[in-house]
Amino acid sequence: MERPIFRTESVTKVYDTGGAKVHALAGVDLALFAGELAVLLGPSGSGKSTLLNILGGLDRVTSGRVWFRDLELTALRDRGLTRYRRDHVGFVFQFYNLVPSLSARENVQLVTDVAVNPMEPAEALALVGLSHRLDHFPAELSGGEQQRVAIARAIAKRPEVLLCDEPTGALDSKTGVQVLEALKDINDRFGTTTVVITHNAAIRKMAHRVVRFQDGRILGVEENAARLAPHEIAW
């Protein structure tokens, strides 16, 4: 875990919403390492989602610099960011963001269509335990199943990083555990750097490292000497 996969340097992000200026990030310096599972912890509005969006190439910094390995994300234009997202990043969102008119398999295919060396959609769905739900539409799946489709969609392209924004936020604890198991399994098996955002402090116990956010700044970073498996976590 020596080589940082992400590095940020004095990153700030200011949202100008007409009247008031909101400092979502107020100088963030952070390094994330290949193969680690990091949890970003903090109350809502603390800036963790903003950072995740910036790391994922979905949003831009106001000032500061961000590197993905040797690639400076802050120097990329729109086309470069699209390329970066397409080739390196997998996303999992709180509200799954599945396309309702596409089946589970087709939702995964949406990503494999544009990826360089993807796995088969069925294979990705098998990894999250959904082999039996391949041709179901989102409306026919439970919330946990939908989120696992979203995870399958994220990992199908064999990304180097998996960015998860409140992946269990919309789920009850039982299905939430299933989703976290899937994430941990991917991280263990493929060594995919995984960043999980949550405001649920219990989840921190499964991480290699926990980064705490408050008011757009990093309060502190702690390393877990002993990680727990998701099913051992209770909330």
Add this chain to the structure above:
Amino acid sequence: MHALDLKLLRDFRRLWAQALAIALVLGCGVAIFLTSFGMYRALEDTRAAYYERNRFADIFAEARRAPDPLAREIAAIPGVAGIETRVVGNVILDIPGRAKTAVGRVISLPNGGLPQLNRPLLRSGALPDPEATDQVMVNEPFARAHGFVPGDRFAANLNGQKRELTITGTALSPEFIYTIGPGALMPDNEGYGILWMPERAAAAAFDMTGAFNSVSLNLTRGTSEAEAIDRLDDLLRPYGGFGAHGRDIQLSNSFIDAEIKSLKSMAMVLPPVFFGISAFLVNMVLGRIVALERSEIGLLKAVGYSSGEVCLHYLLLAGLIAVAGILIGWAVGSWLAHSLAEIYADFFDFPYLIYRVSYDTYVIAASIALAAAGFGAARAALAAARLSPAVAMAPPAPPRYSRSLFDRALGALRLSQPAMMVIRSVFRWPIRSGLTVLGLALAVAVMVAATFTPDAMDKIVDSAFYQSNRQDAMLLFSEDKPLSTLEEVRRLPGVLEVEGQLFLPAELRHLNLKKRVDIDARPPGGDLARVIDAEGRAVTPMPGSILLAERLASELEVRPGDMVDVSFLGGRRETHRLRVDGLVTQYFGLGAYMDFDTANRLFRQAPQISTANILMDDSLADTLHARLKQMPGLAGTIMMNDTRRSFQDTLAENVIIMTTVYATIAILITVGVAYNGARVQLSERARELASLRILGFTRGEVSAILVGETMLLAVAAQPLGWLFGYAIAWSMTKGFTSDLYSIPLVLTPATFATASLVVLAASLGTVLIVRRRLDRLDLVAVMKTRE
């Protein structure tokens, strides 16, 4: 298949009702474009090919009697490539089994057979024997109307002598694509026929041996037509030339010109309306879809789809709608064009049918439709492309409301909350509300423009037949007769009243404008044929002055009080300067009227007449016709009742077709606009309306909001629609106006009311269909939806 393509197809299937509503409007545009532009080109190409192959002449002239050697001088006019001289004349026909007289146009055939110019195309049988005096070839429609085949016989009154003629063959000619007899308004193939007769026989019949009275010329490319006409006029003047003219006022050609012109104006005016409305509808629906799919767009971008791919995805959705519209338009347009071709086949006599809309017209129509849909989709698709993924994933910021002066004014009105919601929503989306009003207004306008024609036709018929020409029949003499001829006519059986009328071919000039017309002079005190002014009063021209039809005056840029130069083409061929005394309302032809005594004085002649107008006793009609068939010097008869009836019948048929087509179009526009408007509104308001239901509003009260907004816009569209309708009707009357006829702009309150009723009813029906979805609204699910 790519997952994104699957999404595209499934979205399209889910949106089928809205897509269909748009596709129908777009299809209308494609169909009308295909029909009007396609038929315009087909008609023009067919005519051009026919003219080319059968050497339709460029210049035509008639004279009283020109000696044959003059032809050599005419041929020597610079730029003349071909010349054909001939003998022409009208004769009264007596057709077996037909009580009424018919009129035949005799045209001589040169000794060698077919003429060099205006070559008839033999359709059956053979040319008449050049030596025969009792053989003719007739035009095919005339033969068909009477069931004639080669070998059949009928009689003609040739120069006072009744002669039996044998039909040797039938033919068509580029000169008579639209075959219309003297004074007729519609082709009457039973009552009017073309008879091609060997030159020797024709010359003998009209006393033209060694002479000709008609000449046609072809010009080499690049020759000035005006100059050639002037030279020809100079040569013919000593022989009673009636003024040469180009193809523009050749009767058959100018009717086709008028039709081509109206097709062209239809192609220019109507399709853009449909394409514009389609673009707006695509814009509205796609804008809503992009708003609804905000998070999906964010997702697509997050997983690595480029802005271009996202943009293309939504453009393709519009493209699918366009393809549906194009297919509908192609199918309906092909059918319409085919129907129109059948109508043309009744009126126009072409030897071959190139009545096929060319493939490139299909391609052009499709391209315009795609462009319209793409244009409509562009805003939404670009918005999707521009949406930053991080922003797209977050829920949209709630629309900004602030209290404005407008709100305070609304508050003062103390409206119910639902009414407030309707009004706020209308003004919150001013562009969308405005365009919806515009779309519905155009539907009203199309209805107004369609239904005004029957009223206009009634006015034409009233003006032409009940106000101006009230005689039962007109007897046309082959040359002017002394006034005393009226006494002979009065003695014919069944004639109740008789009046004379004199026609003087002349050229009117004002500034550098000129127009060839037949000036009409009537003995004073006439009551059968009257001249009607703009106020509907019968007027008589004052001595020494002239009255002009409004259209003629505007073409010459003359106003009452101005002076015009009148060059008479008959008699002493003198030019006189006459004062324009007033204007006359007239829908057929370009009339000019002067005082009878003034005309005879200018010609220094005893009073003469060209036609006799009669009132007749219908019970003696057959006896009268039998006498007319024998009457020497008679060149034709016009039965006004027949003319009126055939005009009315033809129009009635066309008006029914036209009104049906336009009403369908108006309803399609209304449905397209109202349905999509209501669906978008429902989609935006689902939460709001569900909340109201949860708060205890009844279904009816909630529906009233949805129905209220659409109907408010529909009502607001009415005055604008009337205005547009007026404008479209006005431009249609301009598009139809030609030297041959014009259409008055008659717009009655009933026309506006009908248009409004149709559009309001269609709007209400449409929004009620959308309303049914409100009943199925799942209150709990709607409240849970994240938006």
